[in-house]
Amino acid sequence: MNGSARDRILVTNDGSEHSLPMVRYVSSILDPDRFEVVLFHVVTRFPESFIDLEKGIPAYHYEIVSVETWTKQQEKAIRESMEKAEAILMDAGFPKEAITLRIEDRKIGTARDIAAESQNGYKALVVGRRGLSDLKDFMLGSVAEHIMGLVSIPVWIVGGESLSRNVLACLDASEGSMLALTHLGDVLDTSKDFEITLFHAVPSFHSLRNFMREVFSSKGDKATFEKIHAELDKAAGFMEPSFDKARAALISRGVDPARIHQKIARGESNTAQTIMEEAEKGEYDTILVGRRGLSKVEEFVMGRVSNRVIHMAKDRTVWVVC
Numbered sequence: 001m002n003g004s005a006r007d008r009i010l011v012t013n014d015g016s017e018h019s020l021p022m023v024r025y026v027s028s029i030l031d032p033d034r035f036e037v038v039l040f041h042v043v044t045r046f047p048e049s050f051i052d053l054e055k056g057i058p059a060y061h062y063e064i065v066s067v068e069t070w071t072k073q074q075e076k077a078i079r080e081s082m083e084k085a086e087a088i089l090m091d092a093g094f095p096k097e098a099i100t101l102r103i104e105d106r107k108i109g110t111a112r113d114i115a116a117e118s119q120n121g122y123k124a125l126v127v128g129r130r131g132l133s134d135l136k137d138f139m140l141g142s143v144a145e146h147i148m149g150l151v152s153i154p155v156w157i158v159g160g161e162s163l164s165r166n167v168l169a170c171l172d173a174s175e176g177s178m179l180a181l182t183h184l185g186d187v188l189d190t191s192k193d194f195e196i197t198l199f200h201a202v203p204s205f206h207s208l209r210n211f212m213r214e215v216f217s218s219k220g221d222k223a224t225f226e227k228i229h230a231e232l233d234k235a236a237g238f239m240e241p242s243f244d245k246a247r248a249a250l251i252s253r254g255v256d257p258a259r260i261h262q263k264i265a266r267g268e269s270n271t272a273q274t275i276m277e278e279a280e281k282g283e284y285d286t287i288l289v290g291r292r293g294l295s296k297v298e299e300f301v302m303g304r305v306s307n308r309v310i311h312m313a314k315d316r317t318v319w320v321v322c
Contacts, residue, residue, distance in 0.1 A: 006036040006098060009187075010118055011126040013041045013085060015078040021161040022128045023085040025317060027092035028163035031189035038100045038122070039085050041078050042113045078103060115150035123187060125151055129159040129314065148307075152322055154183050160285065160315040167196045168284040170275055170309075173242050176290030180321035181246045184288055185253030196255065197282065198246050198262040200239045201274040239264060272308035279316060288319045 011026055013019045026037060082101045089099050107113050118125045127147060148155060169184060171177040181198075188194055243262045251257050265274050279287055289306040306320050 006034060007123045007187075008036045008038055008121060009124050009126060010038050010040055010114075010122040011085075012114055012128065013039045013078070013081055014128065015041065015074065015081045017081075018128055019081055020084055020088060022126060022158040023088045024092075025158050025162075025164060026126055026156075027089055027094070028165075028192070029189065030187060031191070032089075032093035032095070032098065034189075035094075035123075035187075036098045036100065037089055037094065038102055039082055040102045040114065040117060041082070041104070042110045043074070043078070043103060043105050044110070111146040111150060115147055118151045118153055122153055124154040124156055124183070124319075126156045126158060129157055148310075148320065148322075154180075154319060154321045156317060156319050157310055158317045159313060160317065162285045164286045164317065165192075165194060166282065166284045167194060167286045167288060168275070168279050168282065169196055169198050169246070169288040170290075171198055171200050171239065171242055171246060172290075173238065174290065176321065177242065178245065178249065178290075180288050180290040180319070181249050183321050184319070185250045185255060188253075188255065190254035190256070194255070194259060196250065196260050197284070198243050198260065199275070199278060200242075200264045201271045201278070202264065202266045270308075271305050272312060275305075275309055276312045279313065284316065286317045286319065287313055288321070291320055291322050 009026065009030065011023060013023075023037075023039070030037070082103070086096075086099050086101065090096060102117075104113065104117075108116075114125070114127075125147070167184065169181060171181070184196070247257070247260050247262070250260055263278070265278055275287065275289075278284070287309060289309055291306050306318075310318050310320065
């Protein structure tokens with residue numbers, strides 16, 4: 001990078017094998033000449049079953065040998081995982097000096113410690129969806145959800161084992177959508193063959209029409225319904241300026257115009273379900289959503305949509321731009 005500072009990405013690592021596909025995903029997104037990857041692990045020195053040892057309860061002192069053994073096993077596992085992750089990044093072209101391994105003792109709690117570190121000038125925080133076991137998966141999901149309320153930078157929640165090639169960028173007319181698109185353009189390695197679809201889901205379009213048909217039955221009511229029907233059809237056209245602005249933002253950041261597509265879906269389900277149906281049909285491995293709206297009401301609605309997408313997209317990666 002000719003001596004210029006690299007942008008940094010914070011990647012959590014819990015020491016499990018599931019951390020490695022997450023690192024491979026990150027390596028498929030980023031330009032190794034532009035970014036530094038910080039692999040970050042928060043150490044819990046004692047398993048939950050021995051947590052009372054930290055409180056100095058004498059009755060549990062006989063377990064100290066088991067605790068020390070467990071601790072050493074954990075330290076070995078995280079070191080090995082970090083080294084494997086580093087090798088994956090180096091194989092993808094990242095120089096060793098662009099990879100930082102950070103192992104920190106827990107201070108407040110896993111989510112809060114990660115969130116605190118994320119405030120130190122990172123472009124994005126990457127967390128995994130799966131952990132060491134089914135219980136760990138549940139706990140990691142809770143950590144990821146907790147983190148969403150604590151951080152102010154984009155969060156990538158990585159699921160599945162595929163590399164990123166197809167991105168479904170969900171748009172509406174809000175500020176949050178454009179922030180999300182700007183982030184996407186800023187971090188993608190444009191030398192790679194990404195396909196990006198700008199996508200807008202018209203919420204509950206079909207259901208609303210059916211409701212209107214049932215409510216409006218008289219001739220005068222039907223005229224009103226037809227007018228509303230026409231307005232709903234016209235609403236899709238309001239997205240054109242947003243699509244044009246998003247396309248221009250991506251092109252200005254080096255994305256090939258031929259690889260940018262757009263689509264409006266008039267789904268029969270709620271917005272999150274419509275997004276997921278499109279993601280499955282189009283085999284998108286990455287879903288991009290925003291959380292910030294032009295108003296508090298919009299922000300609330302967008303937050304609900306992104307939360308639903310996170311929970312539904314179990315084998316995909318969701319980027320949430322706050």
